[in-house]
Amino acid sequence: MAKKSLVETTINGEQVEFLCEPRQSLLESLRDVLGLTGSKEGCLTGDCGACTVLVDGRPVCSCLMLGVEARGKKITTVEGLAEGTRLHPLQQKFLEDASLQCGICTPGFLMSAKSLLDRNPNPTEAEIRYALAGNLCRCTGYDKIVRAVQDAARVIQGR
Amino acid sequence: MHEFSYEAPTTVEQAVKLLSSDGDSARVICGGTDLLIQMRNAVRKPKLLVDVKSIPEMREISFDPKTGLRLGAAVPCIEIHENEAMRRHYPGLTEAAHLIGSLQIQSRASIGGNLCNASPAADTSPALLALNATAKIVGPNGSREVPVEKFFSGPGKNVLQRGELVTQILIAAPPPHTSDRYLRMIPRNEMDIAIVGAGACVTLDGDKVKAVRIGLGAVAPTPILAPKAAEYLIGKKLDEKTAERAGELAREHAVPIDDMRGTAEYRVHVVGVLTKRALLGAAERARQN
Structure with missing residues (x-):
């Protein structure tokens, strides 16, 4: 087996060290090494967005990034959204608005939506759809997803 | 893997x-x-x-009105779009970078990677050709500069030799009344590979064209220039009629293939349409500069 590298990084606000082979993607490192299975494997080609995580605040397909590239970065996964048992407004609104059917795409959508709202707390519908364009939902629930993001934006802004 | x-x-x-x-x-x-x-x-x-993402000069975006642009090859597309100088001085290249894939992809995909991957359909390549960009290459025998128009040697192939890498992309500062525009045609609304990409950079002198370069993607084994169309426009007023004619001349450079995205015949037709629109768009921006 190839030599493993030690990767020091920050995941969901905690300093983490893990060992991985260079050929392991960040997605594999998160799921198989660190047991963070919230990020989902879909296409492995960067098309579906199910594996989306935030790297230094930017949305990235974790299937198209190596685990070793996480060195010194700040990674946020869907596991980092809730505070304790208190769901993030996006998670809460996805539930209330029934914005998921099978749910495989949901963690990716949540992370893309979080990245959008962090930058633009009051996005238009077009801006929401653009920001979510790298995430595919094969149950075709896009309208409810967009609505949940709009509702979450209102909650975050206290409107 | x-x-x-x-x-x-x-x-x-x-x-x-x-x-x-x-x-x-x-x-x-x-x-x-x-x-x-x-x-x-x-x-x-x-x-x-x-x-190479930890190499500072490969992450640099620096614009100087005299010496022009030094754009690190490892700069991700999203940083190009977010950079004010890029949007202002090279709006065509900026819109090309902002058309590549989703935000997830733009957060990772680099300008140098788009160049070196040498896809005939790469979105930034026609824009770089239109801007007469140069690739700064460093290797075991020192550094050299290769104009982007001489960088590609075939589909997926470039002129890099063993041990060499592109460190920066260099572009002159745009002269007065100069601007660029990039347009592409894809089979769906967003996030697909170009059927045709067309980049144009226009310099105006009054209402006449002083200089112009047109780059085309996805219609030849490599991204190409359309010199016949450019030569025709020199000294002319750039309007619907001359832009249309330039589009027809650009078609003569296109040697596309049929594939699942479009037929060769369709691609040749679209070359004319996009060339015309990119020229008119670049000219409109140039008038404001």
Whole structure:
């Protein structure tokens, strides 16, 4: 087996060290090494967005990034959204608005939506759809997803 | 994926050393949005990946009104779009970078990777051709500069020799009344590979064209220039009629293939349409500069 590298990084606000082979993607490192299975494997080609995580605040397909590239970065996964048992407004609104059917795409959508709202707390519908364009939902629930993001934006802004 | 080693040097010299040491089986990784997929499909099997994102000069975006633009090859597309100088001075290149894939892809995919991957349909290539950009290349024998129009040698192939890498893309500061525009046609609304890409950079002198370059993508084995169309426009007023004629002349340069995205005949037709629109769009911007 190839030599493993030690990767020091920050995941969901905690300093983490893990060992991985260079050929392991960040997605594999998160799921198989660190047991963070919230990020989902879909296409492995960067098309579906199910594996989306935030790297230094930017949305990235974790299937198209190596685990070793996480060195010194700040990674946020869907596991980092809730505070304790208190769901993030996006998670809460996805539930209330029934914005998921099978749910495989949901963690990716949540992370893309979080990245959008962090930058633009009051996005238009077009801006929401653009920001979510790298995430595919094969149950075709896009309208409810967009609505949940709009509702979450209102909650975050206290409107 | 196969086994390989990974290094992340912090200087170009270290990168060149690593790339030279492992012969043809070392490869540069920036965003990895092309490379990791190729590796997963066993199309490429490098033994060593050299991650160049920690090399400061490869992450630089610096614009000077006299010396022009130095754009680090490892700059991700999203940073080009977010940069005010890029949007102002090179709006065509900026919109090309902002058309590549989703935000997830733009957060990773680099301008240098789009260039070096040498896809005939790469979105930034026609824009770089229109801007007469130059690739700064560093290798074991020192550095050299290659104009982008001489950089491609075939589909997926470029002029880089063993141990060499593109460190920066250099573009002159736009003269007064100059601007650029990039347009592409894809089979769906967003996020697909171009059927045709057309980049135009226009310099006006009053209402006449002083200089113009037109780059085309996805209609030849490499991204190409359309000099016949450019030559025709020199000294003319750029309007609907002359832009239409330039589009017809640009079609003469297109030698596309049929594929699942479009037929050769359709691509040739679209070359004319997009060339016309890119020219008119660039001219409109140039008038405001």
